[in-house]
Amino acid sequence: MLFSGQGSPLPGHRNGPGIHDYALVHTVASGRGLFRWRDAEHRLEAGDTFVIFPGELFFYEADGQEPWTYEWVAFRGYAVLPMLAAAGLDPSSPVLAGRGCGDASRLYGRLREALAGGSSAALSDLEAGGWLRLLLCELARLQPERARPQARSSDAARRQVDQAVRWLQTHYAEPVSIQDLARRLGYHRTHLSKLFRAFTGLSPMQYLGQLRMSRAKDLLATDLSVEQIASSCGYADPLYFSRHFRRSFGLSPTAYRQGLE
CATH class of the missing domain: 1.10.10.60 (Homeodomain-like)
Structure with a gap:
């Protein structure tokens, strides 16, 4: 686990083009934005989730009229790709077109609390890792059946x-x-x-x-x-x-x- 947060970018605010050495998951809470990945553009809104995979070029931008707000979590390690794949996310399919956020916002909140609290960094990281797995499970549960490549x-x-x-x-x-x-x-x-x-x-x-x-x-x-x-x-x-x-x-x-x- 690296960090987690929430943001309300200004209209037209851009991130990238760039590359991270970690995975970064965003879930849109409100508003709209653009996510550009490989050769595709994804117009996203509330309830959608997108993932930036390590080592891949990305770009995303808040809508000029109705900028999005979102929550995010970043993590790295040898289990990153299998964990995301289990949730129906891989570099060729980095977007979950949502049907609402379900319990995701609460899980993001608990994850941030775990990272911020506690007297032991090791225990905080262990707890945050548990909330991350529950979050990915919730995001996978919200997908339409046809969107689950592992089904x-x-x-x-x-x-x-x-x-x-x-x-x-x-x-x-x-x-x-x-x-x-x-x-x-x-x-x-x-x-x-x-x-x-x-x-x-x-x-x-x-x-x-x-x-x-x-x-x-x-x-x-x-x-x-x-x-x-x-x-x-x-x-x-x-x-x-x-x-x-x-x-x-x-x-x-x-x-x-x-x-x-």
Whole structure:
């Protein structure tokens, strides 16, 4: 969890074009606005939700006559894409055309309270993560049945992807290949790769890389050496690990650690 808030932009207020390294979910409470994503423009109003996915170019703008108000939450981590996919959101379908906000506003409020309160940052983050899951569940519940890509006929495919995600989350510190993953789960590698990308927007190996890098950032806040962290994240060669970390975050592991102090 990173942050959550609510806003009332001025008429014509713009955000972007830009790119975030985290997921950002907005739910429109009133008014109107424009969300531009990839090659499409979405005219949004009260009850609609839109998502900015990490690493993707976005643009959004409040209506000039009836500017929107909205609530938002930002979060990052290796579970981001599967969580959003479970709610019916992926990079090819980043908008929920709402039928009202349901209980979403209350859940946004509880989420903000969790982030702001408490004497323990770890407990606050844990509570906020719970409210986030309830919020995504509520947003998914509000969708028309036809808008849910995971419904009915694709339930089996969803379970297959969930199996793969759980396996990667458990075995990320081990040597992993797509052939090995497919063989262990009993699927053809091409079939598994296609399903995985459809539900998460990433290939299994791209997801594994993000998972390992997210874990590496956590471990850099500990006293473990860079070599120990590399090994704990599935990299036998510390130099290769350092190069991959720099490509992902623009800093070496050592420089990142120094920035935490």
